[in-house]
Amino acid sequence: MEKGSCSALCDAIKELQGLLGEDAISTDDEDLREHGYSEWSTVNIDALPIAVAYPRNTEEVSQIAKVCTKYRVPMVPFSGGSSLEANFAAPFGGICIDFAFMDHIIAVHDKDMDVVLQPAVQWMELNEKIKHTGLFFPVDPGPSAKIGGMVGTSCSGTNAFRYGTMRDWVVNLTVVLSDGRIIKTRRRPRKTAAGYNLTGLFIGAEGTLGIVTEITLKLAVIPQETRVGVATFPTIRDAASTAMQIIRAGVPVAAMELLDEVQMNVINRAGAVSRRYAEVPTLFFKFSGTTAGVQDNIRISRKIATANNAEDLIFAKNEEEGKALWTARKEALWSMMSLREPGSEVWSTDVAVPISRLPEIIEISKKEMDELGLFASILGHIGDGNFHESIMYQPHEKAAVEHVVHRMVNRALEMEGTVTGEHGIGLGKKQGLVKELGPETIAVMQTIKKSLDPYWLLNPGKIFDYGDVTLTKDISEATAASTLDHPQR
C-alpha cells in the first residue's frame, strides 16, 4: 500500500473513525466544500480536503496527527474560517481538522488576568462571557474570527495601536506536533525569559509547525470610559498628518482608523448610525481610560485635528452609538460584500509600511484603485502603518484588479514594508513573501519547518512551498532526512 495514495487515505479515515467514532469524521461533499472554499478569500483553488475531522479534545487531535503521520496525510486546522489569503485551503487534500467542538473556555483566572480556552472560542463571545470580571481580551479582528485562527495568522485589529497584536497577548499554547506529541510552550507567568520563545514561533505559523489545541491569553482591564469620535478632513494627507501628530504628542488614544469616502458611504447606507456623515476622508478615534484621562486625550486630539483642517470632532451621542459606529467600521468588509453587484467577487488585502510612509502609499494606491472605476475602498490602521484595500469586481475584471493589488504590494516592499500586516501569507502571498524576505531567510523558515514536520504534513503549501528555495549544503546535509517524502506531489 502506497502511503499518501487514495487507499491510504481511505485507511486513514477508517482508522480515525474507529478511534474517534463514525460521526467525528465527515466526508460529506457540502462539508468538504465549506472547509476548502471561501467567498471572501483572495484566492480559491480546485482542491478540497478529503475529510473533515471534529475532535473533542487535545488527545483526539493527537490521535489524528498520529494516524495522519502514519499514512502521510496532510492536516489543515480550521476554526472561524474568516481568513482572507486561503490560509485554510487544502491544495494537497488531506484532512481538515475543525475545532467546532473545542469551543470551551476552560478557566478564567480573574486575579491573574488570564483565561485558558480552546481554539473555537470566538473573540467577541469571549469578551461577552468574561465581562463580569471587569476584564477583556483586546485583539479585535473581523467579528467572526476565532482564537485558534487568530493565533495562526498572528492577527490584530483596530485596538493594535494601543494594545498590540496576538503576539503580545498569548501566554502559552498547547500544541500537537506533526507526529502526535503534545507540548505546552510554557507555564502561566505573564513574563518569562526561560528558553526559546516557542509560543511566539507557533503564533503566525498558520498551523504549519503544529496544531494549537489550547491557548492561555492575557486579559486587560476594561477602561472606565470609552468614547468614539469622528473627524472629517479635506484630504487623506490631512487625516494622516493628524494621526502622526497625535502619536508624537504621546496621546494614548485607544485606536485611530482612517476611512475613505467610499467607506463612509457604506456606513451611511448600512444605517446603523443616527446621523449621516460626510463622505470624505475620515478618522475614527477611540478614546479610553479614566474619565479625566479621556477628557485630556480628547482635548489634545481635537486641537491637533482642527489645526490640520478637520471639521470639528463629532462624538457618538452615547455609548450605544459609539459601539454602532465602531462595529460599522469593523464590519466594513461584510457591509461592502452585502452591497456588491450580483456575480461580483471581492479582493480584500493588506500591507504595512514604516509609519511615515503611510500617507504616500495610501494616496498613490487609492488613486490607482479609483482609476479602476470599481466599488472599492481603503481602510487604515493608521497608527500601525497598516491599511486594507477592498475591491469588488466582476470575473472579467480580475486581471486589472490583480495588477493594482500587486502594484500596491510591491510599493509597500519598496518602502521597506511587508506584504501583510495582519492577514498572513496563506496561499495568496507566497510570492510576495519571497520578494519581502529573500531566499536565505525563507530557507531558515523551511529548515525549522522540516525539523518539526519532516513529512511536510501540517497545512502544506502555505507560507512557502516545499523546496522552492535551496538550502545551503551544510545545513541540508545535517538536517535533511533520507526518509523525507512529500505528500501527494
Next chain:
Amino acid sequence: MEKGSCSALCDAIKELQGLLGEDAISTDDEDLREHGYSEWSTVNIDALPIAVAYPRNTEEVSQIAKVCTKYRVPMVPFSGGSSLEANFAAPFGGICIDFAFMDHIIAVHDKDMDVVLQPAVQWMELNEKIKHTGLFFPVDPGPSAKIGGMVGTSCSGTNAFRYGTMRDWVVNLTVVLSDGRIIKTRRRPRKTAAGYNLTGLFIGAEGTLGIVTEITLKLAVIPQETRVGVATFPTIRDAASTAMQIIRAGVPVAAMELLDEVQMNVINRAGAVSRRYAEVPTLFFKFSGTTAGVQDNIRISRKIATANNAEDLIFAKNEEEGKALWTARKEALWSMMSLREPGSEVWSTDVAVPISRLPEIIEISKKEMDELGLFASILGHIGDGNFHESIMYQPHEKAAVEHVVHRMVNRALEMEGTVTGEHGIGLGKKQGLVKELGPETIAVMQTIKKSLDPYWLLNPGKIFDYGDVTLTKDISEATAASTLDHPQR
C-alpha cells in the same frame, strides 16, 4: 588534523588573524578571563574561551562563523557582560565574539519612530543620543547592559509593566547563522504577519541559534511629564494589594517597584537622595504621560495606597531627585555589591509567577531568606509578577544560600511560574528549565537548535545540554545528521 582539537583551534585562530588582522583576535590571558568570568554571576566555571575576536561589521562576523564551522570551534557572543546566569561563559572554550567595535547607531528614523544599531550600543547611551528626537527606547535593564545581550536574554526592567519586554520592541534582526550565512529576519514595518516570527525566536535564544549583528528597535514618545513617588507600607502584603488594585483600576502607571526594608536601607546609605526614607516595605511609582493624565493617575493611586495602610505618597521634590531615586532602584545590585563584606560573593536571581501569587511567594521567600541571617534583599517588578533576590554570602555559606534559592525557584514552578522572568537560563538555570517545561518541550527547542546549528557550535551548553533529552524516533530520524559531532566533549 582532528577538528575541534587544539591544533584545529590554533589553525582557526591563525586563519582568522589572516582574515581580520592580527589585532582582531586576542589570546591575552587577562582578556580571556574578563570574557569568561563574572563577579556577579550566580555560576562561574573553570573553562575560559581560548580567544576573543573583535569583529568590526556583520561581514567579519560571518567570516568568523565560517572559520569556526570549518574547524568546529564554539562561538560565544559578548556585549555588555552584565548577565547573571553565566550566559556568556565558555564551558567548551572556543572563541568569544566581543562586539566592542560594533557600537554604532546606524540610522535614526525619527519619523518612523525606530532606530537601527549594532549590538554593543548601551541602552542608556542610546537614549542620551536620541533625546533630541523626543523619542526613547523604553526597555531598562541594569545600567551596563547593551542591546546585543538584551536581545539574547529577552530582558526587561522596571518599565516592562507599561512598555513590555525586548520581544515587544525589536522590529528586525540581522543574524549570522552558524555556517556564516547572513539573514535579516524581516523588514521595517512596526507590524507584520508575514511568515514565521524569526525575530521573536532569536530574541531570548542567548546566541544559541545565531549571532545578532544588527538590530532595529521601535522607539516610544518621551512622556510630557514624569513623576516619581514613594509609598511605605507596614507589610509587603499591603504593598502588593495596593499594586494589584491600581492595576485593576486601569491606572496606566509607568512603573511600580516593590523594595524591601533592606533595599531602602541600601538607598539611604548610598546617599543619592535628599531625604532619609523609612526602612520598611516600599512601593516606588513612576507616573508619566500628559500633565493632566499624570495628575489623574496620582490621585487614584494615592487613594488606593492610603486605603491599604500606606503612609502618604511622597514625591521626589524635582525631576532630578526623581531620576536619582529611580537610578538608586536600578543600581540596587551594584549598590549592594559595593556595601558587601570583603571576600563575600553574590547570588542575584529572579523568578516570575502569575500575578495573584506574587505576595505569597515573596512573603515565604523573604522569610526563608531572612532566616539565613545574611545581607540580602528582595526587589519586585510587581506588575509583572516578577521579583529578584540578591544575597551576599561568604564562600562557606554557599550551600545554605543555594538551598534557599532552589526552594524559591521550585515554589515559583509550583505556582505555574517560571524559573526566570528576565535573566535567561544561561548555565545557571538549565535544571530549572527542565523542571519548568518538561523534556518534550525542551526536545522541540533542541530540534530547532540542531536544525540551525547542526554542529552545536553557537554558545554551546547554554539553555539546555546537548542530547540530555531524547528526541522521539521519528523526529530524530528525520533531523539528526550522521555527521553531527559535538565540540570538545
